Amino acid sequence: MKIRLSGRVFLSWIIIAGLAGLFAGPVAAADTIKLGVAGSHSGDLASYGLPTKRAAELVAKEFNAKGGVLGKKVEILSEDDVCKPELATNTATKLVSRGAHVVLGHICSGATKTALGIYKDAGIVTMSSSATNPELTQSGKYPNFFRTIASDDAQAKLDANFAMDVLKVKKIAILHDKGDYGKGLAEFARSFIEASKKAQVVVFEGITPGAVDYSAVVNKIKQSGAEAVIYGGYHPEASSIVIQMRKKKMDTLFISDDGVKDDTFIKVAGKAAEGVYASGPKDTTKNPLAIAAIAANKSTYNTDPGAFFLNGYAAAQALLNAIQKAKSTKYEAVAKALRTYPVDTPLGKIKFDNRGDAIGVGFSMYQVKNGVYVEVPVAKPATAKKKK
Amino acid sequence: MNAFAQIRQSLIIALWFMFLTFPILAVRVNTIEKVVEWRWPNMIYVGIGSFLISFVWRYFLERKAQGGKQGTHTALLGEATVQAMTVATPSVQATTATEVTPAGQAGAQTAKAPATATGKPFMQRIMAEPRLYRPVLMVLSLFGLAFPFLPFASTYQINIVTNALLYIMLGLGLNIVVGLAGLLHLGYVAFYAVGAYSYALLYYHFGIGFWVALPIGALFAAIFGIILGFPVLRLRGDYLAIVTLGFAEITRLVLENWNGFSFGPSGIAGIPRPGLFGMEMDLHQVTIYIYFLMIALCLFTIFVVNRLQNSRIGRAWVALREDEVACEAMGVDPTMAKLTAFALGSTWAGLAGVVFAAKTTFVNPASFTFLESAMILSIVVLGGMGSIVGVIIGAFILILLPEYLRAFSEYRMLLFGLIMVVMMIFRPQGIIVGIRQIYEFKKASAKEGNRQ
């Protein structure tokens, strides 16, 4: 009995382990500065991840042209996590194993949270171009995390204040797409509004992406008599909601976020998009670096920059610059450098506060006018005439 | 059917598929830029592909038909598959052996029989020969033990292998429900989630550690399973499938929307990895530690499943799968049997869930979608329903291959879908056929066993 049992255990162990071993493959190694780039490079969120990857490659090229960093060439290690937490661990460990010195990524907050634990243990500075979840910097759980994009709460605050102070609305409906990004934003917006007491939240609802129709929700907004809708989420849902609202001859103002400040939204929603507000990263079209970066992207990849391109570009620059300044790839040194030395990026001159948020990176408000997003001043009342 | 007819038929099929795939594959419209992209090459690929495949398809269909007549399962396709995966062959031998070796429950009577039973694939007959597989096992075992310390075994390597081990556990768990008891369970991931969240929440609220959470998570999952099982298990097979699917979706949606409870889509972060007497370990060490932890858990799972399989209860499950009416008429309480299977399956999902939470240190609903269930199911289907080795191999193929062939990871789900269909049609019993217990009786024992 005893023998037989141990025999079986032994046996099975072997099979597992054996198979395990046979699958393992070799790892590359060379004396370069390894900049890991992790994010969704395939799957349904690839459009959010690839721009950052391209940006990183451009920056690397640029640095290498100038003789690299600390005299070493910059090497890009790019890994795909499809924005899935469970895959993000693999991606992260893979980067660590391949000896990445610093990591640019991840794209989605969920994946980032998963991966950060691993980078933290491995002592690797990580900088995201798009993970906006406040907890990442505010919880203090991740000292190794930096980002070149403002967090959701900042954006939510902007949206909320814009609605209350500029548009002077009293009744606000808040919608979100139940997603990490959208829902987080919506809840911050609600808490700000409720705290400020200047307006009341009459509807707070999550909508189901890809649902048969949103008329129920739209009706609800209508009945609630909300003057403005704040929507946290991405443009596909936003466009269909706006379309349905306009179809129903509702002139409720529509305020949304970065996920909606995307030209696709305007093209899809068409006429309905007119007058829609969306907050997005500060306008950098005047910034020569930005223009240069976009031009480089166009010439190299012959595509539009795409989401978070400039943030990615800035992040890559900041990281490599920090290594140069720190004269080392050691965790403490790099982190310190990031916090002390400002760096010129397409987003302007930025450095990082102790929590890891970039100082000087923020949002401004845009409105669709004749089929394009134009910046609207946040300070004085908006010129947009309220269709009342 | 003569060659000419064959070719004509294949040509027709090829044309049909070109017609079929034309709009989806050959045309792509960009409604934003208002441009149409024509991709004619695809059509050619489809044409040639379907032309060739149709031959293979027919060939195997005929094979199967003949096999059916003889009432014996032709292992040919299986062997082909196995050969194709270099790793599989030795291990196949390995555990078929474990399955042939009687679990010794029948005491003196039972002894290993030369697998002479007709209709057993040639391969498996070899496997029954200790001389043939023992040395291979030796090598493999040493390799497995040494694996994490080998030069090329980077943190990443170990990590993904651990991942595969996790899926082995899930596969074996689901195998109890689907493979043995024959209940199509499409909501398995729900119990996985229960396990993961129990650890996450227990830690978050009460700071409970991994080792305590492990059994608790399993227990919660089991309870959840029983609660779900009671009303549902009276339903017929296909309804059961859809209801479990429904339950899984409900679970996910609740996790997504009930912020107060589960922190919604932003999930719970910073879950500690399993500790070892409070020892400080760096990432690499922890990974190795988890690797061995998983190996241990897998062995435990294999051990338990194997015992159950060859027990009164295991037999009842199989009988239930084979013919529910007859099974009940033979005095087996189907509801009870189903419930046990369901509860046990859930328990393992729970265990795996806790490990998952500890391994990724983060849980959010995104990890528990229907596709996850589908993935686990296809592991079981590919490997062979009711066969432990099969599930192990299935997990390694389906989890590791996409990792290593990154280019092809895009096609992961496509492949899973395909596997389910193809396996069901050509080899429903999976790569490895679960072998039934074999008994041998010396006349003496028979006499003494005889009650007259």
Place this chain on the structure above:
Amino acid sequence: MMEPLLDVKELTMDFGGLRALDKVSLQVLPGEIVALIGPNGAGKTTFFNCITGIYKPTGGDVFVTPPGKKQRRISGMKTHRVTAQGMARTFQNIRLFPEMTVLENVMIGRHCRSRVGVLGAILRDGTTRREEKDIVDTSYAILEKMGLAEEVNELAKNLPYGDQRRLEIARAMATGPFLLLLDEPAAGMNPRETDALEELIRRICKEDNIAVLMIEHDMRIVMSISSRIYVLDYGRMIAAGTSVEIMENPVVIKAYLGEEEIEDDKCS
């Protein structure tokens, strides 16, 4: 007179509007071999399904009296409970567990006579091993009696037809019944196999003193083996008595001559 093992009182079964069984009464005494005959579609199998709890009868009562125990009402009881009471059946269209070995098929029969649960199965303690041993022995003994000892490790689906029929009986025997319900055991057998079967049934009845109630079309075996015969037609019990009485009964003759259809029993 002695207590009947099986006592069916005015059993009635309706499917929607159709009345499949109409006030059917039947008794089986210890040591008896009783045959239930009747034209196709007369409701014989339905009768079996009703008394074994696969269908829930719409009316009437079914009582069993296990030897040495007192009478129990089993109408409406779940099938597996009925089997546990000591009434085992076979199926007209063979329903073995094809992917299981012959031995395992029989071992399933022992399920309701054994107790070990999940924990036992995992820990495999003394009791479990003893029980398993007992299950294996008993099952093997039964197979020997049935002359299937050679094929213990064969998959059920690979057995020749005749053996499959016998295996079904063996499986039923394994549940330790006092009454065996056989649904057309001789169907599709050649004369030689039929004789062997007849012999077998007699032995079961004598040696293990298990009473037998069987549905059968093969009049030869029915007439020679059964101590009493019931005749069912269109859901009604039209006659009952010894073989001689039945053969002379005009009603029965009419019922049989009255039907030409060769089509299968609808309830199979």
Place this chain on the structure above:
Amino acid sequence: MFLGGLTRGSIYALIALGYTMVYGIIELINFAHGEIYMIGAFTALIVSSVLAFAGMSGLSVLFLAASVAIIYSAAYGFTVEKIAYKPLRQAPRLSPLISAIGMSIFLQNYVMLAQTSDFLPFPNLLPELTFLERYGLKIGSSEFIILLTTAVSMVLLMLLIKFTKMGKAMRATAQDRNMAMLVGVDVNRTISYTFIIGSVLAAVGGVLIASHIGRINFYIGFIAGIKAFTAAVLGGIGSIPGAVLGAFILGWTESFATGYVSSDYEDVFAFVLLVLILIVRPSGLLGRSTVQKV
């Protein structure tokens, strides 16, 4: 909101019919059915855009797109049956189910990889009915058309099943396949027809809903499929009026629930309804409880 429910309902009905018919005839949950609907929508999108870029417009586009979509959905339905289900007629229940799930996953990813994973805007092909203007906000023209089409196709289906030879063959096969075969019904052909008809209805649904919502992606089939199945079960799977009834009940439940309770749990309601029905009355509202044959 009532109308919203009605619209949802009619869409679900169009898909649910496919499920119910297939189930009625071969007792199989055709998981891939939702995907057929999705493919219908995609084909319509592609055709209509191509035509639109070619400068065509108006009803002609609608009809061309719709008919092509219908043809293709039918073709896919037919092929799926031949590949994934026909070889498994005699196999144990589990096999065709698993194969069906496989098919569904396969088709989803096939479309995702071949086309795109993000939402595509779907042109509103349905004409604006001016005479509805005076009812103003009461009912939009797309809702109106959807309801109308659904009603018409229901009636047509009923007639087809009741009076045509094929309809009789279907009912016969659903009753008892072997008997049908004995009395000379070409079962394979009948089954193929069933799949084709189901797919056609799904395609119609696809075109309508797509131009109603105005955007589609590869995943719309899955949820819609499950909802439709829920509807079918709700009304009693195998029964055609049942499917329609169930669809409307589901539609109303959803839109009232999202309206009055909260849209946070929009999909949950459907699933809860499904689970409850299956537990309380597995045979559904109009379904006949079948006696299992032994």
